[in-house]
Structure formats: structure tokens, C-alpha cells
Amino acid sequence: xxxxxxxxxxxxxxxxxxxxxxxxxxxxxxxxxxxxxxxxxxxxxxxxxxxxxxxxxxxxxxxxxxxxxxxxxxxxxxxxxxxxxxxxxxxxxxxxxxxxxxxxxxxxxxxxxxxxxxxxxxxxxxxxxxxxxxxxxxxxxxxxxxxxxxxxxxxxxxxxxxxxxxxxxxxxxxxxxxxxxxxxxxxxxxxxxxxxxxxxxxxxxxxxxxxxxxxxxxxxxxxxxxxxxxxxxxxxxxxxxxxxxxxxxxxxxxxxxxxxxxxxxxxxxxxxxxxxxxxxxxxxxxxxxxxxxxxxxxxxxxxxxxxxxxxxxxxxxxxxxxxxxxxxxxxxxxxxxxxxxxxxxxxxxxxxxxxxxxxxxxxxxxxxxxxxxxxxxxxxxxxxxxxxxxxxxxxxxxxxxxxxxx
Numbered sequence: 001x002x003x004x005x006x007x008x009x010x011x012x013x014x015x016x017x018x019x020x021x022x023x024x025x026x027x028x029x030x031x032x033x034x035x036x037x038x039x040x041x042x043x044x045x046x047x048x049x050x051x052x053x054x055x056x057x058x059x060x061x062x063x064x065x066x067x068x069x070x071x072x073x074x075x076x077x078x079x080x081x082x083x084x085x086x087x088x089x090x091x092x093x094x095x096x097x098x099x100x101x102x103x104x105x106x107x108x109x110x111x112x113x114x115x116x117x118x119x120x121x122x123x124x125x126x127x128x129x130x131x132x133x134x135x136x137x138x139x140x141x142x143x144x145x146x147x148x149x150x151x152x153x154x155x156x157x158x159x160x161x162x163x164x165x166x167x168x169x170x171x172x173x174x175x176x177x178x179x180x181x182x183x184x185x186x187x188x189x190x191x192x193x194x195x196x197x198x199x200x201x202x203x204x205x206x207x208x209x210x211x212x213x214x215x216x217x218x219x220x221x222x223x224x225x226x227x228x229x230x231x232x233x234x235x236x237x238x239x240x241x242x243x244x245x246x247x248x249x250x251x252x253x254x255x256x257x258x259x260x261x262x263x264x265x266x267x268x269x270x271x272x273x274x275x276x277x278x279x280x281x282x283x284x285x286x287x288x289x290x291x292x293x294x295x296x297x298x299x300x301x302x303x304x305x306x307x308x309x310x311x312x313x314x315x316x317x318x319x320x321x322x323x324x325x326x327x328x329x330x331x332x333x334x335x336x337x338x339x340x341x342x343x344x345x346x347x348x349x350x351x352x353x354x355x356x357x358x359x360x361x362x363x364x365x366x367x368x369x370x371x372x373x374x375x376x377x378x379x380x381x382x383x384x385x386x387x388x389x390x391x392x393x394x395x396x397x398x399x400x401x402x403x404x405x406x
Contacts, residue, residue, distance in 0.1 A: 005032030012385035135171030187238030284313035
């Protein structure tokens with residue numbers, strides 16, 4: 001049976017009230033709500049309001065109240081929403097239940113600028129020794145414990161049947177929280193090489209697989225320096241990913257290091273799933289957000305096949321302008337899913353309710369028809385608060401199209 005759900009932020013629930021939010025979503029025939037619990041940062045425009053249109057979200061906080069002892073080491077602070085509206089999620093859960101809607105949670109794991117800045121020893125460390133200020137390293141024991149603690153804290157609340165975890169991977173360089181300035185080429189190859197982590201724990205994991213990690217680090221740095229400083233008088237087109245694939249084929253140590261990264265992420269995903277299952281909550285893993293589309297998820301260390309093997313769901317955030325792009329991502333993911341022996345995770349799709357990515361209602365309908373035709377049963381729409389009055393009506397279309405394929 002198909003499901004259409006709306007993703008939403010807690011500040012929109014505060015503004016509109018849980019009961020009103022649920023009534024609006026239920027009236028459109030949607031069957032599911034997915035609410036953010038731990039989030040990084042955002043400045044959001046809510047176009048349907050007449051006041052309080054712009055919200056600057058409290059960055060890198062947990063909006064769901066959880067016991068202080070939930071975290072064994074690294075911890076995420078409670079937001080003002082959690083402190084001032086401690087019953088918000090409970091009220092939303094009660095309203096959703098009364099309306100017959102299921103309720104899922106949504107948490108951001110390693111995309112946390114506060115934790116990465118305050119604990120550089122737990123952050124991604126480049127070949128040049130620079131610690132990233134926006135992403136924790138999936139191989140770092142403290143970061144791994146934090147991810148497990150976060151998932152268990154949210155799952156144990158008792159409000160959610162499923163939990164979506166995002167950024168449980170090696171985040172790529174170029175985050176956007178400062179004004180990033182670069183005159184050097186930053187394409188698929190250079191961005192990936194700059195994003196490779198050479199922290200103590202990644203180095204040890206690589207060495208345990210027989211990789212000379214120090215030699216690899218030096219060569220990665222040399223490749224970046226050479227590429228950035230090579231003078232091409234008439235310019236140089238950027239890499240679309242094919243050059244990077246060729247590098248992995250020709251450079252065994254780089255390929256082996258990529259495999260190590262995927263193994264570390266998959267092992268962590270398994271631990272996080274166990275933490276959710278302890279509380280009877282299903283665990284959905286988001287495809288890599290920056291290593292898009294799904295066929296490029298390995299850039300962030302996400303092994304799509306292994307994730308489909310162990311997770312309850314795999315969510316494609318197919319935020320693309322065209323139906324063909326959405327179809328390509330879904331089709332490739334289904335091809336990978338067919339390689340899984342036995343039961344494999346459901347492939348779920350998320351689309352935006354944004355006119356910047358669907359120029360017309362017809363364009364949006366085409367993407368939903370693509371999702372439905374693929375056999376995908378779960379569609380999430382992003383999101384309640386940022387939709388205009390016109391694009392919120394697109395929810396009705398999604399419900400109609402997905403329902404016709406049931």
C-alpha cells in the first residue's frame with residue numbers, strides 16, 4: 001500500500017500548532033508525517049504566513065527533549081524549542097494518532113558544525129591536516145558513539161514508528177556556513193580528494209588493510225597541488241565524475257581506501273539500526289546528501305548495496321528539476337537493490353514542493369508519476385513549512401497519483 005508523507009520542522013509546529021498542522025496534512029489525504037528532531041542549521045522562509053515569515057533555526061541542537069544521560073560522551077544541546085515547548089512532540093503524536101496518521105522522526109547525525117568545531121579531534125581531517133568544521137568522522141569512536149546515542153535517544157521517546165537518519169557518512173568539502181572562497185577548481189575529483197579523511201582512526205583502519213596510508217596521503221596532497229596549479233591558458237573543463245572513476249581504477253591504494261571508508265560507514269549503520277530496533281523503531285537511512293545522485297554515494301562512503309542489505313529503508317532525496325533525473329536515480333538504485341540476496345530495504349523517494357525544482361504543477365506530477373511507475377511505495381514531500389499556497393496543493397496530486405498505483 002502506498003504512503004505519502006510530509007516532512008516538517010518543529011518550528012512550524014510551534015507556529016501553527018500541532019493540531020492545525022495535523023488537520024492540514026490529513027485533509028489532503030497524506031498518511032504520514034516526518035518531523036525533524038536533531039537538525040543542523042537553516043534560515044527558512046515560510047511563504048504562507050503573514051507574520052514571522054523568516055525563521056533562523058537554532059543551529060546544531062536537539063528539538064526533542066531527551067534525558068541528559070542519553071549521551072555518553074559527545075552530546076548535542078537541547079534547543080529553546082525543547083525547553084519552552086517540552087510537550088510539542090507528544091501533542092503532535094497524539095494529534096497524528098487521532099487523525100490516523102503515522103509519525104516518523106528525522107535526525108541529522110554527523111552534519112554538526114558545533115560538534116565538529118568544538119571537537120576537531122573527532123572531525124574529518126584532510127590530507128593537508130585541516131580539520132573540517134562541519135562534519136564528524138565516521139571512523140572516530142567518539143563520533144560513532146554519538147550517532148548511536150542520538151538514534152537511541154530519539155527512538156526511545158516512544159513517539160515514532162520509523163526514524164530517518166541523514167549524514168551518517170563522510171561529508172564532502174564545501175558546506176556553505178561561511179562565505180566559501182576559492183579560485184581553484186573544485187569539481188568531482190578535487191572535491192573528493194580534498195574530502196578524504198586522514199585522521200588517526202582512518203589511518204589505522206587503512207593500515208589494517210595493508211594500505212600505506214602516509215604514502216597515499218602525500219600523493220593525494222600532491223595531486224591536488226598539481227591539479228590546482230597547472231596552468232591551462234585556455235581553461236580546463238571540470239570533472240563530471242569520469243576522471244575520478246578512472247583514478248580509482250588506476251590507483252589501487254585509492255580504491256582500497258574508498259572500500260575502507262564504505263566498510264566503516266556500513267558497520268556504523270548496522271550499530272545504529274540495532275539501537276533503533278531495541279525500541280521497536282524501524283531505521284531508514286538517507287542516501288548521501290552531497291554525494292548525489294545515488295550512483296555517486298560512494299563519495300561519502302555510502303555503500304548502497306550493503307545499506308539496502310541491512311537497513312529497513314533507503315531514502316533517495318531526489319531533489320532534481322526533471323523527471324528523467326529522478327528516474328535515473330531510482331532506476332540505478334533498483335539495479336543495485338536487485339544485487340542483494342534475500343530481503344532488501346524498501347527504496348523510498350523524497351521530492352520537494354518547491355517551484356525552483358518543479359517549474360510547473362505538471363513538472364511535479366511527472367516526477368510523482370515516475371516514482372509511482374517504479375513501484376516505489378513510499379513518497380515523502382519536502383516540506384510543509386516551505387511550501388507556497390500553490391505548491392501545498394501539489395500534495396493532493398501526489399496522493400492521487402500514488403494511490404492510483406496501489
